[in-house]
Amino acid sequence: MNADIVVALTGAGLDPVEVERIVRTALDEDLGPSRLDVTSVATIPDDQADTADLVARADGVLAGLAVAAAVFDQVSPRTKWKDKARDGERVARGDVLATVTGPTRALLTAERTALNLLCRMSGVATHTRAWADALAGSKTTVLDTRKTTPGLRILEKYAVRAGGGTNKRMGLYDVAMIKDNHKLAAGGLTAAYRRVRESFPDVAVQVEVTTVAEAVESVEAGATFLLCDNMSPALLREVVAAVGDRAELEATGGLTLEVAPEYAATGVDYLSVGALTHSSPILDIALDLRP
Incomplete structure (x- = not known):
């Protein structure tokens, strides 16, 4: 796992080994025994690279950026992640939360697993903030x-x-x-x-x-x-x-x-x-x- 991600997870009080295990299990569920995203392999050249933004589609409280970054890193260590917000922050619809650059196949392969975890964690954080308020x-x-x-x-x-x-x-x-x-x-x-x-x-x-x-x-x-x-x-x-x-x-x-x-x-x-x-x-x- 990328050293910056390890630092971020540790700083959040999360065990990088445990997060890596969770991510691996989630990716196994999505990729199956072939370990392939058949759509991306069929439609996107292996050498194509792109940049993608993670964007809030609703107002809420953010949680799980480093976990999402770990998903992209596990799919391809050639991906580069940059936070644009911080966990615990209130975010608004349309805000760019993070940017990830790398092989296009890897970006699209990691997309759903990363979002499943990030959306779930941010939903819990948003609900909790309502109680704290x-x-x-x-x-x-x-x-x-x-x-x-x-x-x-x-x-x-x-x-x-x-x-x-x-x-x-x-x-x-x-x-x-x-x-x-x-x-x-x-x-x-x-x-x-x-x-x-x-x-x-x-x-x-x-x-x-x-x-x-x-x-x-x-x-x-x-x-x-x-x-x-x-x-x-x-x-x-x-x-x-x-x-x-x-x-x-x-x-x-x-x-x-x-x-x-x-x-x-x-x-x-x-x-x-x-x-x-x-x-x-x-x-x-x-x-x-x-x-």
Whole structure:
């Protein structure tokens, strides 16, 4: 992978090896066992070169430029990429986001894979920015969840960050989350919490609660991070009053942009929104060859 792309990915908090794997898988899906773009091979001379612009077709927030660049680089290291915007920036319809020069076959072969990733990531960033804007002026931050597209988690969670949100856990391995089924299987909330602490003393633990009593039981057991599931704003205010500063509080379940300020006003620290990654529409971006 081009050294400049590696630097850009690393600076974004993305593992270049993982991005390269994702890109390879996406290209394999598009090119098949023959590794050919039959249309471009048939219609374009091997020695033809061109320049293309990546252009926003809608207003939004950009995320994934270095990932898109990695696609072109993997198709042909002879392509040259130049950013015209930055991840996290608001862009407008008609803005040129990047320029790529190289073998025409390579540009058109990489086009759809690069755009699939860039449009998806920018769509997540755009949706996340709407939540961040709705929570502006409060202490509440929007969080993502594990409801991500299989195989694209690191990219979608990066896009959340680019949009002004915060990542929660990356997977089942880095944060223990005690949900209702865990409580039931372990014989109760306190028993489940103690088992996790004994088995994995260095792993952060969050406890899902649905009542004020469960919230109090959790903090008395030692929990410092509570997930308040499907609570009304009135009930959340009761939990905030009962818990005080003994734990961070996250609200989730049935949240919309319209009610986000009301939930933030309860004093919770976070709102977690699965829709950031499972329901964000893409940001329309196109690749246009220059005449």
